[in-house]
Every structure is written in C-alpha cells, then in structure tokens.
Amino acid sequence: MKTTALQLILTLCLFWSSSIISAGELATDKEFLPDLLLPIPQDEEYRNYLGLTGAGGSSFSLADIKADVLLIELFSMYCPYCQKEAANVNELYQRMEEVSTQGMVVKIIGLGVANSQFEVEHFRDTYRVPFPLFPDLDKSMFKALSGAGTPSFVGCRLNGQKEKPVVVVRKAGGFYNAEHFLKELLEKSGYQRQ
C-alpha cells in the first residue's frame, strides 16, 4: 500500500516533469512582438542610437529600430527594485555597445510603466540612464507586451523588415549579472557572444 502511494507520487512528479518539458517546447514557438508605436525622440543622440531618420515627435514602430536584437526594459520611477537595478541595466547597455561593434547590433530601450514624461526624465537624470526611455502613462504598452511587473524585460530578435520581430526572452525581476543576461539574450536570439 505504502509502495503504491510512493509510486503514485513519483508518477505525478514524472507527469509534472513532462508538463514542464512540454511548456518549454511551446515557448520555442514564435511569439511575435506587438506592433507598438513610440514617439521619435527629440534628442538627436537617441535618434542616432535607434537609427531613426524621422523628425522628433512623429512616431516609429519598434521594428524600425536599426538593430538585430532589442531588449525592452519595463520599469517605473517609483519601483525600488528598478532603482536598485538601474546600475546593472546601465552596465548591460555598456556591454551591448561593446558587442555591437562586432557585426551584430543589440539595443535597449526602457518603458516607464504608469510614468509621465517628467517622471521618466527624473529617473533618467537620477541614474544617468544612457539609453532612450519612453513614458507609458496609461500602461497600454505594458499590457500589450504582457508585462510581468517591474522591473521586467522582454528581449526580441528584430529580423529587419523581412519578418515581424519575435520575442526570445522574458524575464521578471532583476537579472543581477549583466554579462550572463546578455549572453542569454544573444544565444536565444541565435547569436554567440564573442
């Protein structure tokens, strides 16, 4: 009787295990990035970073960003964990810049969830964030991206204009180690860290 109970538990564990494997397989199915429109930054430096040629104030799609891999940080000026993670994210940006000189371009943008322009700028100035940040005051982009709290990250492979951008990484919470996270992002995008 006891043996039967143990066998049942082990069978359940195995069943659970096979469910996890199935979920992993499903995760490899393509998840396309929603077609979000953002305002082209007024700051020329940010326009150049994103490779945008339109005038500041008009809109652009995420697919317009001139990069092979794009990471979207969902943050809030009010989130203490985002504040704590800011230095790590800045370091990640630096490492992205380093690898982007080796024939593959990886970029990062931030969306300030439920933040106004003023609040996003306050966060940028406080932590000297070097990459473009955009407000998402009504959380519409956060919802479209199926955001999982703040901070969280959505990584995608952009594919140029040939194919819709594909989500390759989702991470809720901080990543703690910029090098490891960049390696994960690149590998899941089909690139190797040089």
Add this chain to the structure above:
Amino acid sequence: MRRVGSVAAIILLLAYAVPGFAETSGFQEAIFNPGLLKPVDSTVKVVIGQVAPDFSLRSINGGMVSLSQYRGKNKVVLSFVPAAWTPVCSDQWPGYNISRKIFADHNAVLLGITVDNVPTLHAWVQQMGGLWFEVLSDFWPHGRTADVYGVLRTDGMAERALFFIDTKGIIRGMSVTDINTRPLLEDLVRELAAMP
C-alpha cells in the same frame, strides 16, 4: 524504509515546487491588494491660507516629530497615504525617495504619515530599502491627525493626500487625490515651486 521513501517523495515534491517562486518579487508577494476603493471618502477640514493644525506623531526613527518644529525654518510637505503594504502606497514613497534634491532645492522637508503602527511602518520601510524622510505613525488615537485635516476615511484609512505648508506654518496648497492612483510627481513639484 517506509520513512525513507516518504522523505524522498517530499524532497522530490519540494524540488519541483521551488522554481515556481524563483522569479517573483518578494515585495510584490507581500503586498495586499484591497481592490478598487471609493476614490475619496472624507471631507477636508482645513483651507488654504489657514495655519496648519499642529501635531506630534511618533516616528519610526524613534521619538516624536511635531509640525511646529519646522516653523520658521523649512517648508513642509505632508504626504498622507492610506496604508502600509498596499499597492499604490508601496511605490509612491520610493518615488519620493529618489527626489530628495527636489525637496532640498525648495528648502522643504517631507513628512510621510499613515495610520499604521510603528512596527508595521518599520517593516514596510525596511522592505522598501529605507527612506530619507521621516515616516510618522498616526495610529493612536487612531487617525487623529488625519481626522483633524479631514482626510480620515470611514474605513479608518487615510486618504492619499498632500498638504503644502510654508515656513510660517500656513497651508499654501493641498490635494486629495483618487486613492487608487498615484499623484504625478510633476504636480508635487509645481506646488512646491509655487509656495512663497
């Protein structure tokens, strides 16, 4: 043998259970969500231009803090929030925590007030990673200061409210906003800048 088998089964179950919690934020899990509340549930009892009612409340840093101790020295912003460990309140003050310079530039001190007791506030603020400004407990007599200002709700919580008091102790601005949403930082900055 049976016991070993049971222990092995429990260990196996735990090993499978742990990853489910690995990526969630401890802070988020600790937050109680009260759902959508009546936006404002009290009537303000003070007016712009009057002397702000004095109070003396226990600080989580130990000791008592009175409004009158700042008279003639600093402008004061009172930030009432409804309750510790609730969604909007738990990020409103961390936002102010990175805005110290804004207050300093206007020679203003910020006093955060809730109706929670000191141990609760202590634990909550620790979870936030600490705050630079005084956090005061209006716990006993329950919500007396909030009531004097007219921001004590019928459920015993405070409203989400800001009062702007000049160096002479006069109320120069106030806002009682929807308890379910966070007031914009720029509105606070605008009120600060407008104070004489």
